[in-house]
Amino acid sequence: MRILIRTSKWSIWARRLGSVAGPLVIISVALHRFRLITSDLFLVAAAAACIVALAALLVSLIALARLWQTGDQGWSRALTGLVFGLLCLAPFAWYGNLAMRYPAVTDIATIDRGLMPLVFEPGTAAMPPPKLLTTAEMAAVFPNVETRTYPLGQTQTFALVQALVADNGWDIRLLREPTDTFGPAQINAQIMTIPGWREEAVVRVTGTATTSTVDMRSASLNAIHDFGANGLRIEDFLSALDDAVTTLLRDNPNANQPVEVEPEDEAGEDETAADGEAEAT
Structure with missing residues (x-):
């Protein structure tokens, strides 16, 4: 059986x-x-x-x-x-x-968000109102989200920022490079998370020929909770920028000095002008 x-x-x-x-x-x-x-x-x-x-x-x-x-x-x-x-x-x-x-937040910035506007795409104009943190909450949850000031010229700092954005593989949507009048320079880049949420990072660089200030904003375009991604992104990016600036100044001590005309060049120009006058006489 x-x-x-x-x-x-x-x-x-x-x-x-x-x-x-x-x-x-x-x-x-x-x-x-x-x-x-x-x-x-x-x-x-x-x-x-x-x-x-x-x-x-x-x-x-x-x-x-x-x-x-x-x-x-x-x-x-x-x-x-x-x-x-x-x-x-x-x-x-x-x-x-x-x-x-992490608290339910969708927009984090080191300064007023009006100074770092987002680049909206078709379909994202109706994004929900941003969820923000108070100053106390920001200091408690993301203590390293702070404005950076460096003893380095605006142009050099912006070059480091641009290199870091490229290394992270972010999709640049707006690039405003520094000008001779030292107007604000800015990069807007879009990032896609693993589940498909889209977030935008904005980096703003101001300053002079010898100093620079860097601010950053990171916002979720179509999510109701960023799960800490925006704050962590700003902290990681600015920490990497701190290291990049430190390395540059360590390897090039005179990197923060503006280019000056050397005295011998001026003397050479005076001698050339005197020779020309003698020949003319």
Whole structure:
């Protein structure tokens, strides 16, 4: 007499739900990154993927418990659903942790935002009102988000800023270089986060031939929470700029000195003029 061992239906559904949750997460992120769906639809799709992943995790645990008691087949299916469910829930757990660690803010700047306007694109003009931090909250959460002043000329500092923006791979949308009259120089660059949210960074450089001041703004264009990205971006960028300026001044002690005409050149010009007068006579 043969004893038939049945396959647990719980394990079958566990694998099915896990197999659905994975594509839901990947497809929704891909569509959002390529702007094939709006941010509102992306939130709906992400919520649906989270619910399916939770269901896969729950059903997998139930399946494993029943398999332990009944001895039915389906261990591989239940474990597959469990792994898929955990993998799909990992991004939600990560961003949930960031949401608890950082306040809900979408726009951070070292100075008045009116001095560093964003470059709006079609479709972002109706972005939600920015969520801001108070001065006390800024000092507590992002203490290094502060204006930088360097003993280095505006042109040289702006060159360092431009190099750092390029190294970060940001998409430059506006480039206003320094002028002979030392007007404000500015770079607007757009950054895309992994889930497809778009954020804009603005770096403003003012100063003279020997000193410069750097301010920065970072704002989310279509998100309701930046999960700390804007504040951390400013802190990381300005810290890297501090290192770049320090290295430049260490390796070139006279880098912050304006170019002056050497006395011998002036003497040479006077001798040339005197020779010309003698020849003319």
